[in-house]
Amino acid sequence: MNIVQTLQQALSQALGAHGVVVDKNSIQLDHPADMSHGDYATGIALQYAKQTGKAPKALADDIVTALGTIEGVSKIEVAGPGFINFTLSANAVAHTLLTALSYENWGVNVYQKGKNVLIEYTDPNPFKAFHIGHLMSNAIGESLSRIIENAGAHVTRANYQGDLGVHVACAIWGIQQLGIHPESADEFGRAYAHGATAYKENTDAKSEIDTINKKLYDRSDEGINNLYDTGRKESLAAFEKIYTMLGTTFDHYFFESEAAPVGKEIVLAHPQTFVESDGARIFKGEEYGLHTRVFINSQGLPTYEAKELGVTKLKQDLYPESDQFIVVTANEIAEYFKVLKKAMEIVFPEIAEKLLHVPHGFLRLPTGKMSSRTGDVITGESLLIALAEAARERASESRADDPAILAQQVAVGAIKYQILRQANGKDIIFDREKALSLEGDSGPYIQYAYARACAILTKAGESGVVAKLDESEAPIHLTRFIYRFPEITERTVENLAPHTIANYALLLAAEFNSWYAQVQVLDETPAAPHKVAIVAATAKTLERCLYLLGIPAPNKM
């Protein structure tokens, strides 16, 4: 039984003595914002004062008396209008720090122990640019993967790439019109923009593109097939370079080209669910308070919706042991996803219940939304290059063995942190200046704190100072903050919210930097080994935070 559970149990009993029956698990214990209020606080005396007919403060006093002394807690006091504050003992904090130091997977939890989770993210489309929206999906998906693994689950990373559909036909048409070489993957974005504009504005072009689309589905035109196959290969190879830079490796790639026939078959096999209307096959979402959507269009081609049905079936067939299928996409898909889930509940309910959509917002430019149709996009690669460029000067003055590698690690840290620091689902206003500044509330700030801690540990090793925690030494803000880390990882996986870790990591780094500025660690006194132990615990915790965010942790900066 940990301290939280001990406190809940004791508080529940104390309340019981006043005739208030409360399940111990429902007793709220918070970390007070102000550490001078202790390590845990509860407002139960305020909450239940009325029931007992006592004043909140009087009830709080009674509860404190009833609690007596509790193992691991050095001080219990009533404060403010009737809060009960608990301060941890030196022993309790030291015990947790020792765990941090000795345990490889410090901060793991059992929230999803034994589960199998398949998570799909990034999802770029061959023949289109890998833009910063894909960077966003990738950063969130990779972090969630690690957070879920940290909760004891086995995670399969999947990437679903749109290699078939009108967007591809637009790009192919654009490549033909502009005479772009099928191996020039970096020109495809331009080709797509050209095709997509023509598709909207020019009816002749539209019908040509629709014809190409049909041919792509049937693979009935040799010339188009060759162009397509080469371009697809080049596109995917270009994506791989970006995944390497970002530190992601996928276990499986799904493609729309394989999901399409599966989806179409499912739709056709359920004529009652997907009814004919104007030559198309639709699902009447309206009957469930949702939107009605087309699954097979009047040309007989499966739409996004049918393909999604198909890919979900493929996931189930390939990974039948999965307990959950998570899909990370932009929130513009959110409404369709509800329709899809409803349709799946009818055609394969056992798969539908495993499906979970995690929507994220857009990465917006201050001028508005990006559009790959008009070619007004920032590609992921160009952004990473610009950031690495910005970091290069500092990196060249750093202690890094290879400044170019450090500059790239800092660049990845900067962009990923900017994405992960705020709650999922909300748009991010991409501030170029801020991303390039690499200071303050940023990924590099956390990386720097980690590198500084590493430098002390290296120096300690050289001068023969061995970390040794003095368990009687009074806890400080920094160590009390480290104590909270396992609770943070648990809350993070509970809410599938990487920003919880990101915010914690920033505060921890700030706490460390502040301490670092006023304390000399290696001061040749008997206190040095204890301080080295604190540094080691901090480094370990920061490293774990950065890992869970999918951000590189260079040990020299």
Add this chain to the structure above:
RNA sequence: GCCUUCGUAGUUCAAUGGAUAGAACAGGGCUCUUCUAAGGCCUUAAUGUAGGUUCGAUUCCUACCGAAGGCACCA
């Protein structure tokens, strides 16, 4: 018009229903003969409006105002 999400310092973001609403950037002032100044310290500044629930509301409910996304053959 309907549905969804969201409105917090000048700006970009935090705050499992809790105490004095936290950071960062921008502005002003300090700080490297001391383990790394990508750092530290000080300083000004905010919950869209009106009700309701609650001991307590940025958080939950209702209305209004404003923003973003969606509303059948794109993804």
